[in-house]
Amino acid sequence: MRLWLGLFLLGVVLVSALLADTAGSWLGLDPWAPDLFARYAPPSATHPLGTDDLGRDVALRLLHGARVSLAVGxxxxxxxxxxxxLAGMLAAWRGGLADAVLMRLADALLALPALPLLIILSALDPAMLGLPRGEAASDVLRVALILAIFGWVGVARLARAAAMSVLAMDFIRAARALGVPEGRLLLRHVLPALLGPVAVATALAVGGAILAESALSFLGLGIAPPAASWGNMLAGAQEAVFQAPLVALWPGLAILLTVLGCNLVADGLRR
Known part of the structure; x- marks a missing residue:
C-alpha cells in the first residue's frame, strides 16, 4: 500500500512536470514574463494559484520548478x-588496501559537516567545473554533481556489506574453484544481490537531494533565477510570507509531497 501511494504521488508530480508547457499554452500565460500590475494576485480563473512578487503565474512556475527539482533529485x-x-563492490571484492582506502574515504565524508561544505561548493564559480554560467541546465548539472559527491557514501557502505555476504557464500567458492571468471561472478551473482538495498537507498536519496537543492536554492546558491525551482520560489516568497502566504505554501507543499512519495516508495521497496 505504501509503495503504491508513493508511486501515485511521484506519478502526479512527474505528469505535472511533463505537462508544464501544455498548461502554459492552455492558460495562455508565460511563466517567465513579469506583470508588475498583478503582483501577489489571489487565486483566480486566470491564475489558479495566484501570482508571485513579479506577477508571474505561480501554478506554471510550480510545474516548471518540478522539472528542475526532479532532474536534480x-x-x-x-x-x-x-x-x-561500484565503490562498494570493489571494496568487498578486492579487500585489503582498496577496502581500507574506500571505506576510510567514506568515513571521512560522513564525518564532515555536509551542509556547510555543500554551501561552499555551490558558491564556487561554475567555470571552474567547465560549465557555462547563468544557464538552468548547467545549474542543474552542477548541483547534482555536488550532491552526488556526498550521496555515494551511504550506498557504498550498503553495497559493500551486501557484496561481502554474497562473496562469503559456498556457491561463490565453488564457482571460483571451477574457474568461473571474476567478472561473471560479480555481474551474475553479486550485483543482483545489491539491487534491493541500493534501490531503497536511491529512492531515499531522491528525496534528500530535492531537499538539499531546495535549501541551496533558497540560499541563492542553487538554481539561479529566472529559472524556476521550488527552492528559489520559496526564497522569492519569504519577504511577503505574511502578505501573500499562499505564494510560499505551494512550493513548500510540492516539496513535502514529493519527498513523502520518495520515502513511501523506499519503505515499500524495503518491505
Missing part, C-alpha cells in the same frame, strides 16, 4: 547510486 541519486555500488 533523480540525477544526484542515480550518480550517487552508480558510484556507491
Amino acid at each position: 533523480v540525477g544526484a541519486a542515480l550518480m550517487g547510486a552508480v558510484l556507491g555500488t
Whole structure:
C-alpha cells in the first residue's frame, strides 16, 4: 500500500512536470514574463494559484520548478547510486588496501559537516567545473554533481556489506574453484544481490537531494533565477510570507509531497 501511494504521488508530480508547457499554452500565460500590475494576485480563473512578487503565474512556475527539482533529485541519486555500488563492490571484492582506502574515504565524508561544505561548493564559480554560467541546465548539472559527491557514501557502505555476504557464500567458492571468471561472478551473482538495498537507498536519496537543492536554492546558491525551482520560489516568497502566504505554501507543499512519495516508495521497496 505504501509503495503504491508513493508511486501515485511521484506519478502526479512527474505528469505535472511533463505537462508544464501544455498548461502554459492552455492558460495562455508565460511563466517567465513579469506583470508588475498583478503582483501577489489571489487565486483566480486566470491564475489558479495566484501570482508571485513579479506577477508571474505561480501554478506554471510550480510545474516548471518540478522539472528542475526532479532532474536534480533523480540525477544526484542515480550518480550517487552508480558510484556507491561500484565503490562498494570493489571494496568487498578486492579487500585489503582498496577496502581500507574506500571505506576510510567514506568515513571521512560522513564525518564532515555536509551542509556547510555543500554551501561552499555551490558558491564556487561554475567555470571552474567547465560549465557555462547563468544557464538552468548547467545549474542543474552542477548541483547534482555536488550532491552526488556526498550521496555515494551511504550506498557504498550498503553495497559493500551486501557484496561481502554474497562473496562469503559456498556457491561463490565453488564457482571460483571451477574457474568461473571474476567478472561473471560479480555481474551474475553479486550485483543482483545489491539491487534491493541500493534501490531503497536511491529512492531515499531522491528525496534528500530535492531537499538539499531546495535549501541551496533558497540560499541563492542553487538554481539561479529566472529559472524556476521550488527552492528559489520559496526564497522569492519569504519577504511577503505574511502578505501573500499562499505564494510560499505551494512550493513548500510540492516539496513535502514529493519527498513523502520518495520515502513511501523506499519503505515499500524495503518491505
